Amino acid sequence: MSSTDQAVLQHGHRDDYGSRMGMWLFLFTELILFGGLFIIYAVYRYMHQQEFHMAAQELNTTIGLINTIALLTSSMTAAMSITAMQKGNIRFSKGLIWITIGFAFMFMVNKFFEWSAKINHGIFPGSKDLLAKPDGEILYFGLYYVMTGLHTFHVIIGVIFFLFILRQIKQGKIHSTRYVRLENSALYWHLVDLIWIFLFPLFYLIH
C-alpha cells in the first residue's frame, strides 16, 4: 500500500479509480435488471419456439440493422471523445459527444417509426388483434415492447448524461486531467450498446 491511499482518507480527495469502480457496480445492476428480462425471454422462447418464430416475422430487420449500426458507431465516438479529452483536444471531444447524441436521436426516431407502424397494424398490448394471436405471440410482443422500451429509456438517460457532460466541459469542470465523469457516461453508453447487441438477434433475427 502506498502513501496515496493515505491521501484517499483526506477529505475531499478525488478518487477517479473509486468512481469508476462505483460506476461498474452500477452497470452490473443494470445488467442484471435486463438480465431478469432475458431470463423471461429465454423461458418463453423455450416454451413457445414456433410462435416466437412466427411473431418475429412482423419485425423489420432493416430498421433493426440500421439501429445496430447507429449504436455501434455512437459507441465508438463516445470512446473516442475520451481519447480527445485525454489529448487536451476539448473541441474535438465535444464534437464527438455531439455526434454520439446525434446517433442516439437517430436511434430513437427509428424506434418511434417502428413502434408506430406496429401500433397502426393493431399490435399493441391489450389490442384485439394481438389478443387473437396464440399465447406465444402475445408474450413475444409483450417482451418486445417492454425490452425495447426499457432499452430506449436507457438511451434517453444516456443522452441526458452526455448533455450534462457537455455542460460541465463548458464550465471547465471536465478537462484533460479530470474526465472521470466523461468516462463513466461513456461506460453507461457502452452498456446501452451491449444490451442492444443481444436484443437485435433475439428479436429481429429469428428466421
Added chain:
Amino acid sequence: MAKTAMPEEKVEPSYLEVSTNKHKKGILSWILSVDHKRIGILYLFSMMAFFTVAVIFGFLIRLELIAPGRTIIDAQTYNQLFTLHGIIMIFLFIIPGLPAVFGNFFLPIMIGAKDVIFPRLNLMSWYMFVFGGLFAVASMLLPGGSADTGWMFYVPYSVRTNTNVLPALIAAFILGFSSILTGLNFITTIHRMRHPDMSWFKMPLFVWSLYATAWIQVLATPIIGITLALVGIERLLGVGIFDPALGGDPVLYQHLFWIYSHPAVYIMILPAMGVVSEIIPVFSRRSIFGYKFIAFSSLAIAFFGSLVWAHHMFTAGMSDTAQFVFSFITYVVSIPSAIKVFNWLSTMYKGSIKLDPPFLYVMSFIVQFSIGGFTGLMLGALSLNIHLQDTSFVVAHFHYVMFGGTGFGIFAAMHYWLPKMFGRMYNLKVATWAWGIVTVGYNMLYMPMFIMGYLGMPRRYFDYLPQFQPYHVASTIGSWILIIGLIIMFTNLWIGMRKGPKTSMNPWGGETLEWKIQTPPILENFHEVPDIHAGPYDYSKYEAKKETTK
C-alpha cells in the same frame, strides 16, 4: 458494569454538534448532511418509525386471530394489514436495519476512514428510503385501500385485485434501488477507503458481513426491481408477461421473485451474524475463534444463498430435477451457518464472560436462530415441505430467523452501539429485564405456530377452524408480552440516549477502531487513525497464555 464517569475531558465537539453543511442547527443540518454518522442516525429514526407502524399492524393481526371469525377487523382489512406488515418489516426494517443504520455509522470508522466514498449518494439513498416508505404507507389512505396481495405480490392475483397494488410495487422498487446504492457505496468504500494498515484480514467481521451483504444487494436486487416493474406494467397496460390469461407463466414469476427474495433473506441475516461476531469477543474478552472461517462463511452464504431460491416453490409443480437440485443445495447452504454457530460457542469457551444486555440479546439470537435453522432443515426436506409449505409453520420458521435472528441482532446492536453513538448509557438493569420479557414474549408468540402449522393451519388465514384456537390464544398473549417488552426496551434506550449518564470512550472494552475514538465521534472520525496492527479482536492484555492449536 460500564464506567459511567467521564474519564477524559471532551476535547472536541462531536458530530452531533457539527454538521457538514452550513446549517448549524435544526432539521436542515441533519437532512442535508452528508456525514455518514448523521445519515446513520437519520436511518435509525426513520426505520424505527416504520417499525412502530408495522408492529402495530402485527399486533392487530394477532388480536384478530385470538378467536375464529371476525373479532375486530374484517377480512379485507386483515389481508391489507398482513401485506403491509410484511412489506414494511422486510423492506423498511429488516433489510436496512443493520447495514443502513449501523453499517453507515460504523463501517467507515471500523476501517479507519473518514466517510464512505460517495457521501452524497449515501444521502440520496436515505431520501429514496423515506420516499419509498411513505409510498407504501400512504397507499392506505387512497380510495380502494392498500395492496392485499401479501408481500410476495403473486401473479395473477396482484394483477387482478382492485386495491392499490401499484403504490406498493413502486415503493418496493424505490426501496430496492435505495438498497442497491447503499451496497454499491459499501463495496467501493471497503475497497478504496480502508486505512493502509487495514488489510482484508484485519477487518472486523461486521465489515466482512457487510461486504458479503453488499454484493447480494448489488447483484440480486435488480431482479426484484424488474419483476415488480413488470407486474406494474402488466396491471397498468395489460402487457402479457406473467398473467396466465395472456399465456404467461405464474411459476416463472415465482422464480424471479425468489431469485431475489431468497438471497434477500441473507441480506437480512448476514449483518446480524456480523454483529454477533463483534459482540461475543468483546464480552468474552477473547479473540474470536476461527476468524477466517467466519469471514469466508459469510461469502459462502452469499454465494450458495443465490442457488437455492426455488425451495420456496416445492409445491408449485416444478420438474423433479429442479426439486432434487434445489432441495440438495438447500442443505449445503446450511453448513456455513452451522459453522458460524459453532465458532461463536467456541469463542465463549475459556473466555471471561460478562452478561451485559448486548450479550444477552446475542444469546437469544443464537438459540432462536438455531431453531429457525433447524426448522429450515425440516422445510428443506422435500416430502415434509409438501406438507408444511404455506402453513403457519413457515410463518414461525421465517420469524424465528428474521425476528428471532435479525431482529434480536438489531436489538443487540442497539444496546451495544447506541452509547457510542449518543455518548450516553441506558439503564442496564431495565435493559436486562426488557430482554427477559422480549425473549419470553417472542417465543410464546411464535412457538405455537410451529405446532398448529404441523396440524394443518394454513397461513394468511383471516378465519380458522375451532381446533386451532388454543394455539392462537397462546400466540396472541405472547404478542402482548412481546410488545410490553419492546416498549420497556425502547423507552429505556430513549431515556438513556437523552438523559443517561455520559459514557466513556470504551464502555464495553471493545478492541475495534470505533472504541478507540472520542465518544460521541467527531465529524471526520479521526485526527489520527489509532494503531491497527494488532487486529480487531486482540485481547492479549487480559489473556493468560496462548494456545494456538493447528
Added chain:
Amino acid sequence: MSEHQHEESHVIEYGNYIFIWLGLLAFTGITVTVSGIDLGNWTIAIALFIACVKSWYVLNYFMHMKYEDKVFKIFIVTALVTFMIFLGFTFWDYSFVR
C-alpha cells in the same frame, strides 16, 4: 489485493477504435447473413456466440476493461457468473419434464 493506487491513464488511439468498430460491423454483417440460413437450433447458438464475441470487444476496448485492474475483472466475472446462475438454475425447472 492488486488495487493500484495511482491512475495510469491509457490513451487509446483513434485508429484502434476505428479498427474495433469495423470488426463489430463485420460481425453484425455475419449475424444477419447467417440468420438467413436455416440451421435449426444452431441458428440461435451462432447468433448468441457472435453477440458474445461483439460484447467481448466492446467490453475490452470501448469500455477499457483490458487496461483496468484485476479487481475489475474479478468483479465482472462475479456479475456474469451470478447472472448465468440465475438463468441456468431457472432451467433446472423448465428443461426437464414437469
Added chain:
Amino acid sequence: MFTSASNFTNSVDAVFLYIAGLSLIVLIGIIVAMVYFVIRYSRKRNPVPTHIEENLTLEILWTVIPLVLFISMFYFGWVGYKDMRAIPDDAMQINVTARMWQWSFEYPNGLKTDTLYVPVGKAVRALLHSTDVNHAFFIPAFRIKKDVYANKNNDIWFRSEKIGKYDIACAEYCGLQHSGMYSAVYIMKQEDFDAWYKATSAKAGLQPTLTAQVLK
C-alpha cells in the same frame, strides 16, 4: 396428530420426527454448552481469558458431521417425495377445479360435487385446475399439497387408509375469502361409496360407471 390417514402420513411424519429428533439433540447441546460456558467462564469465576486462535480439526469436524447428517435428511425427504410423484396406473381420476373461493370435483362419468367422496384404500389422482388466481389443494391429514394454476396441469395423488372426514383447505393466498375456502373429503367403505356413487349419478342423470377409468 399421528393417526395414519393416508399412505403418506406415516412417511412424512417419520421424516419430521427424524429431523426434529436430531435437531433437538443438537439444539439442547448448543444451549447446554452456552449456558455452561456463561456460568463456568463468567468474569467472576474466570477473570483471565485464554487465548485460542482456531482449530482446524474442529472446523473440519463441524463441517463434515453436519454435512453427513444433512445429506441423510435430504435423502429421506427425496425418497418420500418420489412416492408422492409415483402415481399408480389404476388411480381413480378426479378433476378438481378451484375458483375464488370454492372447490369443485368432477368424477370420471361427469358427476360434479363440491365435496369429495372416495372409497378407502383406493388410489385417487386429482387433476388440478384453476379458473382464476392461484390456489393450493391441501389435505393436512393426508400430508399432501399442490398449487393450482390456471394454465398449468398439476396433479396429486393419495391412497386413503382410514374411514372418516378430512378437511380440504386452500393453502395459497387467493384473496378475500381465502380462509373460507374449505371443503372436505369423505373416506368411505367401498360398498358405501358404490351406493353413494350410483344414487348420486342417477339423480344427475349420469352413468354410474368408473370402469373406463379403472381399466386405464
